[in-house]
Amino acid sequence: MSRVLTVGAAQMGPIQLADARPEVVERLVALLRSGAAAGCDLVVFPELALTTFFPRWWVDDLADADHFYETEMPGPDTRPLFDEARRLGVGFHLGYAELTSAGHRYNTAILVERDGSIVGRYRKVHLPGHSEHEPWRAFQHLERYYFEAGDGFAVHGAFGGVVGMAICNDRRWPETYRVLGLQGCELALIGYNTPIHYAPDPAQDRLQGFHNHLVLQSGAYQNGMWVVGVAKAGEEEGCALLGESAIVAPSGEIAALCTTDGDELAVAEVDLDLCAGYTGTLFDFHRYRRPEVYGRITAQRGPEVPAGVRAALDDNVESTAEPEEEGS
Numbered sequence: 001m002s003r004v005l006t007v008g009a010a011q012m013g014p015i016q017l018a019d020a021r022p023e024v025v026e027r028l029v030a031l032l033r034s035g036a037a038a039g040c041d042l043v044v045f046p047e048l049a050l051t052t053f054f055p056r057w058w059v060d061d062l063a064d065a066d067h068f069y070e071t072e073m074p075g076p077d078t079r080p081l082f083d084e085a086r087r088l089g090v091g092f093h094l095g096y097a098e099l100t101s102a103g104h105r106y107n108t109a110i111l112v113e114r115d116g117s118i119v120g121r122y123r124k125v126h127l128p129g130h131s132e133h134e135p136w137r138a139f140q141h142l143e144r145y146y147f148e149a150g151d152g153f154a155v156h157g158a159f160g161g162v163v164g165m166a167i168c169n170d171r172r173w174p175e176t177y178r179v180l181g182l183q184g185c186e187l188a189l190i191g192y193n194t195p196i197h198y199a200p201d202p203a204q205d206r207l208q209g210f211h212n213h214l215v216l217q218s219g220a221y222q223n224g225m226w227v228v229g230v231a232k233a234g235e236e237e238g239c240a241l242l243g244e245s246a247i248v249a250p251s252g253e254i255a256a257l258c259t260t261d262g263d264e265l266a267v268a269e270v271d272l273d274l275c276a277g278y279t280g281t282l283f284d285f286h287r288y289r290r291p292e293v294y295g296r297i298t299a300q301r302g303p304e305v306p307a308g309v310r311a312a313l314d315d316n317v318e319s320t321a322e323p324e325e326e327g328s
């Protein structure tokens with residue numbers, strides 16, 4: 001059986017506060033149709049693809065933001081996307097804000113097969129930003145206020161292969177790809193909303209595009225998997241979002257790239273059998289990894305410099321200190 005899929009990275013231009021959900025879904029349906037015309041089996045939409053990136057504003061009462069969340073999937077507004085997917089025989093991946101019946105809030109993505117059935121759901125693990133109002137920022141990044149963290153990375157047997165999901169900031173963490181890779185992931189789908197301005201360290205602003213491709217490409221290569229990174233891009237409510245959505249091969253090479261900041265589809269032929277060229281050789285995890293050597297350290301939350309090394313560093317600080325002047 002052929003394991004070559006045609007995959008579309010369906011980048012979106014900005015979604016403004018005033019844009020109603022049905023209008024946004026119409027844009028998604030239009031991208032899905034473009035995907036069908038290009039022969040796509042799977043179209044990948046960004047993180048929070050149904051709304052503006054609302055964590056950029058503070059609200060005193062979380063309930064005032066309820067309208068940004070989906071309480072069912074599909075719901076009345078999103079059903080046309082599912083219906084069109086089934087009609088066209090094109091699957092999709094969609095990021096959205098989820099509010100559960102128990103009142104939990106997640107930054108979520110789902111994977112939908114070509115028959116319109118949901119085959120997987122993922123809740124973002126690495127939540128960036130802050131949880132308190134920080135008025136000094138040009139705009140907020142309150143994901144830690146609006147969402148609870150998900151609790152794991154899973155893979156799904158879908159589209160004739162092994163498919164995993166991650167969301168935005170997850171893509172910067174090597175653990176994301178490795179945890180997926182250790183479960184045999186061949187195709188990782190990752191939507192993102194990345195402001196070009198990074199308030200805690202603006203020196204990183206000029207590097208946003210470089211860092212984006214750096215992590216997508218290294219994650220793909222070091223784990224022998226295809227990675228599809230898809231942006232919501234452009235000027236959204238005064239905040240410039242990075243585009244440069246890309247489909248990356250297990251070689252680490254970019255196979256398809258978006259070149260605008262608007263709604264745009266970049267398409268690639270994704271041969272899942274290429275993964276084995278890496279996972280069966282250089283990155284044969286079973287043969288070459290040494291989990292018994294790095295297990296204790298990787299379980300730590302942060303750097304814990306061993307006591308002996310800390311003492312040596314402290315000695316070094318003392319020995320390089322300016323000698324005290326005689327007689328002082």
Ligand code: CDV
Pocket residue numbers: 047128129141167168169170172192193194195198
């Ligand atoms: N939506 C995100 O997760 N954005 C982060 C920004 C805040 C750094 C990102 O990693 O792109």
